[in-house]
Amino acid sequence: MIKTDICIIGAGPVGLFAVFEAGLLKMRCHLIDVLPQVGGQLSEIYPHKPIYDIPGYPSIKAQELIDQQMEQIAPFQPTFTLGERVESLQKQDDGSYHVISSDGTVIHCQVVVIAGGLGCFEPRKPDLTNLELYEKSHVHYMVKDPERFRDKRIVIAGGGDSALDWTVFLANVAKEVTLVHRNDSFRGAPDSADKVYRLAQEGKINLLLSHNLVSLGGNGHLEHIHLTNKQKENVIVPTEDFIPLYGLSPKLGPIAEWGLHIDKNAIEVDTFDYATNVERIYAIGDINTYPGKLKLILCGYHEAALMCQSAFKYVYPDQKLSFKYTTVNGVNAF
Amino acid sequence: MENIIHITVEDRDGATQTIEVPTDINLSVMEILKASAYDILATCGGMALCATCHVQVLNGSDALPDATDQELDMLDTLPDADMESRLACQLHLTNNNDGLRLKIKGALQ
Numbered sequence: 001m002i003k004t005d006i007c008i009i010g011a012g013p014v015g016l017f018a019v020f021e022a023g024l025l026k027m028r029c030h031l032i033d034v035l036p037q038v039g040g041q042l043s044e045i046y047p048h049k050p051i052y053d054i055p056g057y058p059s060i061k062a063q064e065l066i067d068q069q070m071e072q073i074a075p076f077q078p079t080f081t082l083g084e085r086v087e088s089l090q091k092q093d094d095g096s097y098h099v100i101s102s103d104g105t106v107i108h109c110q111v112v113v114i115a116g117g118l119g120c121f122e123p124r125k126p127d128l129t130n131l132e133l134y135e136k137s138h139v140h141y142m143v144k145d146p147e148r149f150r151d152k153r154i155v156i157a158g159g160g161d162s163a164l165d166w167t168v169f170l171a172n173v174a175k176e177v178t179l180v181h182r183n184d185s186f187r188g189a190p191d192s193a194d195k196v197y198r199l200a201q202e203g204k205i206n207l208l209l210s211h212n213l214v215s216l217g218g219n220g221h222l223e224h225i226h227l228t229n230k231q232k233e234n235v236i237v238p239t240e241d242f243i244p245l246y247g248l249s250p251k252l253g254p255i256a257e258w259g260l261h262i263d264k265n266a267i268e269v270d271t272f273d274y275a276t277n278v279e280r281i282y283a284i285g286d287i288n289t290y291p292g293k294l295k296l297i298l299c300g301y302h303e304a305a306l307m308c309q310s311a312f313k314y315v316y317p318d319q320k321l322s323f324k325y326t327t328v329n330g331v332n333a334f
Numbered sequence: 335m336e337n338i339i340h341i342t343v344e345d346r347d348g349a350t351q352t353i354e355v356p357t358d359i360n361l362s363v364m365e366i367l368k369a370s371a372y373d374i375l376a377t378c379g380g381m382a383l384c385a386t387c388h389v390q391v392l393n394g395s396d397a398l399p400d401a402t403d404q405e406l407d408m409l410d411t412l413p414d415a416d417m418e419s420r421l422a423c424q425l426h427l428t429n430n431n432d433g434l435r436l437k438i439k440g441a442l443q
Binding site: 041045046118119124125126127157158159160161162163182183184186187188189213244245246247249250251264265286295 | 375377378379381383384385386401403406407408409410411412413414415416417441443
């Protein structure tokens with residue numbers, strides 16, 4: 001078991017800065033993030049984009065900001081669990097928490113800080129009848145093991161990169177691949193689209209454009225998918241597996257189940273200290289909401305500073321907090 | 335009036351209203367819709383990542399700026415997008431967009 005003072009869920013810029021503010025108050029931090037690297041969306045989505053509203057930097061590339069922040073917090077020796085999603089929190093008898101990850105990692109902490117940004121990216125689900133019925137066994141929102149589909153009849157749905165690329169790949173693995181797309185062409189990804197058109201011309205896949213999903217059917221096992229074509233006529237395609245690939249959308253994920261007050265996918269906090277409605281759990285950065293909330297990195301930094309002042313009482317219940325400037329006291333490393 | 339246009343918005347339930355939009359304050363359509371109290375998550379804050387500001391352009395699509403590759407890639411992944419679909423966060427209006435008519439389609443969770 002990992003032991004720390006503060007467990008920070010989310011290792012984006014705001015989570016990282018919380019380590020600094022906590023460190024000034026002698027509180028140790030462990031960060032956990034579902035992504036395999038630190039930096040959150042800055043490193044994952046737009047590492048090379050310049051950011052113009054970080055005080056002191058007229059312009060700084062997203063990844064550079066993260067690199068600088070990592071250097072800034074190094075004296076406080078934060079520890080990390082990366083590539084794991086937090087699944088649950090368990091309150092202990094003394095008020096502390098166990099934070100438990102998807103891989104079974106347990107982090108014991110006095111305070112939980114949710115700095116989860118947009119949340120977790122989860123597969124977008126299509127709207128069709130009986131989806132839940134076959135969801136566990138025959139519906140795949142991502143292709144983890146292509147061999148699973150060897151010599152099977154499969155239907156892939158979607159029109160983005162992922163749907164096109166997996167159609168091309170699985171054409172050589174599965175017995176029969178049908179790609180269903182609701183439009184009559186693909187608007188993006190011209191190279192992948194060309195490959196798909198070519199495979200369809202060669203008769204290696206079935207390409208059903210302008211088709212809409214209606215329902216899944218079968219008798220315990222998935223046997224067919226019901227579609228309608230442009231003329232609204234029914235089309236039945238026999239299939240053993242259904243692979244809807246409609247991209248990922250940011251969701252709160254398991255956080256939504258922790259009894260926190262949620263408004264439109266964001267966690268409600270008190271602007272006094274960015275505490276949630278549950279004692280010892282705070283939320284800072286893009287994942288929180290309050291009147292006047294601005295989703296800015298610099299606002300998250302401010303929230304991190306105030307949160308730490310409040311969290312101190314749980315980590316050091318017998319000590320009085322005295323506020324000190326770094327210009328007076330410097331940064332005293334652990 | 336200069337730099338004021340009117341656009342018509344159809345909500346998910348079909349309720350339709352025309353709203354006045356200033357074109358000189360550099361707001362995206364997503365921001366305009368939110369400011370007009372429409373229920374839009376806009377989780378990603380305008381980075382074309384979440385598609386919760388998905389709209390269908392019913393009239394006036396020719397006068398809109400072309401979609402970037404990133405916007406098209408995102409639209410292609412949506413289960414309910416069609417050829418009239420756009421992401422409101424990527425649309426900045428000019429005086430040429432007077433009379434734009436759109437329907438809100440973005441997911442609410």
